[in-house]
Amino acid sequence: MAGLINSLRTHRERAGLTQAELAEAIGVSRKTINTVENNVFIPSTLLALKLARCLDTSVHDIFALEDGA
Amino acid sequence: MTATTLTLIRNTSFSLLGLILLGYALAVLITGRPDPVSPIVPGAAGILTGIVVTLTARMATGKAAGITWDELTRATWRQALIGGYWVAVWLYALFGLGLYLDLVSPEQSFAAMGTLTGAAPFLMFLTAWVRGRV
Numbered sequence: 001m002a003g004l005i006n007s008l009r010t011h012r013e014r015a016g017l018t019q020a021e022l023a024e025a026i027g028v029s030r031k032t033i034n035t036v037e038n039n040v041f042i043p044s045t046l047l048a049l050k051l052a053r054c055l056d057t058s059v060h061d062i063f064a065l066e067d068g069a
Numbered sequence: 070m071t072a073t074t075l076t077l078i079r080n081t082s083f084s085l086l087g088l089i090l091l092g093y094a095l096a097v098l099i100t101g102r103p104d105p106v107s108p109i110v111p112g113a114a115g116i117l118t119g120i121v122v123t124l125t126a127r128m129a130t131g132k133a134a135g136i137t138w139d140e141l142t143r144a145t146w147r148q149a150l151i152g153g154y155w156v157a158v159w160l161y162a163l164f165g166l167g168l169y170l171d172l173v174s175p176e177q178s179f180a181a182m183g184t185l186t187g188a189a190p191f192l193m194f195l196t197a198w199v200r201g202r203v
Contacts, residue, residue, distance in 0.1 A: 023136070027132060027135055027136055027139070028136060028139040028140060028141070029072065029076065029136050029137070029139050029141065029142070029203075031141060031201060031202065031203065032139050032140060032141040032142075034201075035141055035202065040202075041141050041144065041202075043140065044140055047140050
């Protein structure tokens with residue numbers, strides 16, 4: 001998605017989790033994590049908050065707007 | 070039953086239903102008959118799919134069922150339904166023209182349009198599965 005900066009993969013790898021482990025922890029499929037990481041699917045606020053909580057960070061650290069977006 | 074198994078059953082059931090409905094519609098158009106096989110087949114396939122998907126979801130844990138119908142899947146299914154709506158709209162135009170030009174009979178149109186309209190969302194879901202979206 002143009003205009004969205006997404007660093008989910010970085011945060012997940014820093015936490016030492018695989019896509020499958022993160023998916024299991026927040027109750028979604030591995031494909032959902034994969035498509036979010038690849039900016040194919042933009043998660044809801046609820047899912048973004050769950051991701052942030054699981055990775056012990058804030059939504060703003062995972063998702064941000066590009067300059068001028 | 071794991072979410073992976075449940076997803077495989079759901080996706081396979083949906084795909085088979087879409088293909089059965091598409092096959093029925095194509096058979097109608099090819100044979101020129103509104104009932105190329107028993108007309109109970111499309112409805113029975115739909116009901117059977119519903120039973121299989123519902124029963125397997127009931128057999129799984131709530132968490133597995135939740136993962137199977139997670140946010141991405143619901144969004145994909147919503148897109149498939151939207152696509153199916155537009156397919157239905159275009160079918161009216163297409164078969165209206167076919168009737169006007171006397172290429173199809175009203176009976177054929179009824180049978181083919183009904184099954185194609187039913188097939189569209191499931192075939193779009195199948196396409197999403199092939200693309201790795203569900």
